Amino acid sequence: MEEKYSLQSKDEFKNVVGEQCNHLQAVFASHYKKFDEFFKELLENAEKSLNDMFVKTYGHLYMQNSELFKDLFKELKRYYVVGNVNLEEMLNDFWARLLERMFRLVNSQYHFTDEYLECVSKYTEQLKPFGDVPRKLKLQVTRAFVAARTFAQGLAVARDVVSKVSVVNPTAQCTHALLKMIYCSHCQGLVTVKPCYNYCSNIMRGCLANQGDLDFEWNNFIDAMLMVVERLEGPFNIESVMDPIDVKISDAIMNMQDNSVQVSQKVFQGCGPPKPLPAERISRSISESAFSARFRPDHLEERPTTAAGTSLDRLVTDVKEKLKQAKKFWSSLPSNVCNDERMAAGNGNEDDCWNGKGKSRYLFAVTGNGLANQVSNPEVQVDTSKPDILILRQIMALRVMTSKMKNAYNGNDVDFFDINDENSGEGSGSGCEYQQCPSELEYNATDHSGKSGDKASYADTCVRAQPYLLTVFCILFLVMQREWR
Numbered sequence: 001m002e003e004k005y006s007l008q009s010k011d012e013f014k015n016v017v018g019e020q021c022n023h024l025q026a027v028f029a030s031h032y033k034k035f036d037e038f039f040k041e042l043l044e045n046a047e048k049s050l051n052d053m054f055v056k057t058y059g060h061l062y063m064q065n066s067e068l069f070k071d072l073f074k075e076l077k078r079y080y081v082v083g084n085v086n087l088e089e090m091l092n093d094f095w096a097r098l099l100e101r102m103f104r105l106v107n108s109q110y111h112f113t114d115e116y117l118e119c120v121s122k123y124t125e126q127l128k129p130f131g132d133v134p135r136k137l138k139l140q141v142t143r144a145f146v147a148a149r150t151f152a153q154g155l156a157v158a159r160d161v162v163s164k165v166s167v168v169n170p171t172a173q174c175t176h177a178l179l180k181m182i183y184c185s186h187c188q189g190l191v192t193v194k195p196c197y198n199y200c201s202n203i204m205r206g207c208l209a210n211q212g213d214l215d216f217e218w219n220n221f222i223d224a225m226l227m228v229v230e231r232l233e234g235p236f237n238i239e240s241v242m243d244p245i246d247v248k249i250s251d252a253i254m255n256m257q258d259n260s261v262q263v264s265q266k267v268f269q270g271c272g273p274p275k276p277l278p279a280e281r282i283s284r285s286i287s288e289s290a291f292s293a294r295f296r297p298d299h300l301e302e303r304p305t306t307a308a309g310t311s312l313d314r315l316v317t318d319v320k321e322k323l324k325q326a327k328k329f330w331s332s333l334p335s336n337v338c339n340d341e342r343m344a345a346g347n348g349n350e351d352d353c354w355n356g357k358g359k360s361r362y363l364f365a366v367t368g369n370g371l372a373n374q375v376s377n378p379e380v381q382v383d384t385s386k387p388d389i390l391i392l393r394q395i396m397a398l399r400v401m402t403s404k405m406k407n408a409y410n411g412n413d414v415d416f417f418d419i420n421d422e423n424s425g426e427g428s429g430s431g432c433e434y435q436q437c438p439s440e441l442e443y444n445a446t447d448h449s450g451k452s453g454d455k456a457s458y459a460d461t462c463v464r465a466q467p468y469l470l471t472v473f474c475i476l477f478l479v480m481q482r483e484w485r
Helices: 002-058 060-064 066-081 087-106 114-121 133-165 172-182 184-188 197-207 215-232 238-242 245-258 260-271 279-289 312-326 329-338 372-376 389-409 437-441 451-484
Strands: none
Touching (some): 002 060, 002 133, 002 238, 060 066, 066 133, 087 114, 114 260, 133 245, 172 184, 245 260
16 A cells, blocks of 8 residues: 555656646747747748739849749748858858849840859949848848747747656655655545645655756746847847848849949959940840839838738737746746645645644745755755756756857857757757758757767867877977987
8 A cells, every 4th residue: 555655646746747847848839839930931921022022023034033032032941940051141142143143134235254243243242232231131130030040949948948857757765755745644544634835845845856956047048038039029020120121122123223334334344344245136135134123112002011820029928928937937846836735735724734743833944946955855865966967958958048049139140059869859940841950950958968978078088188199299399309409
């Protein structure tokens, strides 16, 4: 019977802890899915809007050069899904290629070799044929995409950390304390008497000592997430960048048209005079590539401002509240478990409760959270010299992600990497249309025994090799010194 009650008390403890954690995990999983769907659909909508508008405005000329714009959106999607894309270089390349195409169109009476067009692209930065649009758009796109991708990754990391930590395996000492707390009162006929709240609190702090050590890094991580949220609803708002991107690119094209004569003259000076086309081909070339379309957006036209059935403002408002509620989750977990009526009596029922020996007030003070504080725990023997490896991994994962969040807050690009060959599932965009998606995108928050282990062993080898290398260098120095003499 004791064995049966021991297993039963362990199961009840795991169930209550699991319920608390599963709720938090579901919150992060749900918001991750919403943000991920929103960001992806926003990109799809922006690409469709640009395509529809440019087909209507530039017609056949756009259709002939549409792959340039398709490549732009392909790279933006690849950055969000996979990472490993230098956004600044990619955007610079887009404007250089666009200049080559437009330069040929506005100077259709000449023949340009590939080498000549390469020379033309080198003047993109100097001549600013597209005005200030490329510089502004590069800054806006880079900051917005870094913030969006980092925030989505943060939600995925939080989801994975909670998932791993929610699976508790009580030690023998914890299991014994749980049995005594939940079922030993039955032996005295006190079947309906529930454990005292403070008595339960001490046992939960002992059984969840390692989880309590997560709290410091967890709170730092939540604060960093809230910082990035401010950017998402302010200057780094990806919706306000992507929604009018078609208008901005068309403004740049108009600017190039307006300044085509001056730009062409300066290019001819720098790259040399181009070779004219034969007379019979000039008229045909001009008629085929006449580029006189002017884009004047109709601001009264209703434009799609939402994706995935919502807006970024709504998503941000909701997630901000949930993030604030998630702070101090791990330090509050023991109290929240004891607040469950299945585990303990209410806080106001301090005299008519089970204190581990009888129906009376519990007299011991409640210990603090975390492993180090369990030295003085009167109910659970905890080995404070052996921290849980799984918990340490989660602490490291949160620390790394917090650093990435702070970088994203400052508008700096973040290199995501997979620190384990194993993958925990979906990434930012679980469709994974790109081959590298599983390993590149999903930052595995819960295990780093793979590649990081290789790096550690490599570092150890280097350290061990240093005395030997030092000896070799000393011998070589002495030999060379003797030669010089």
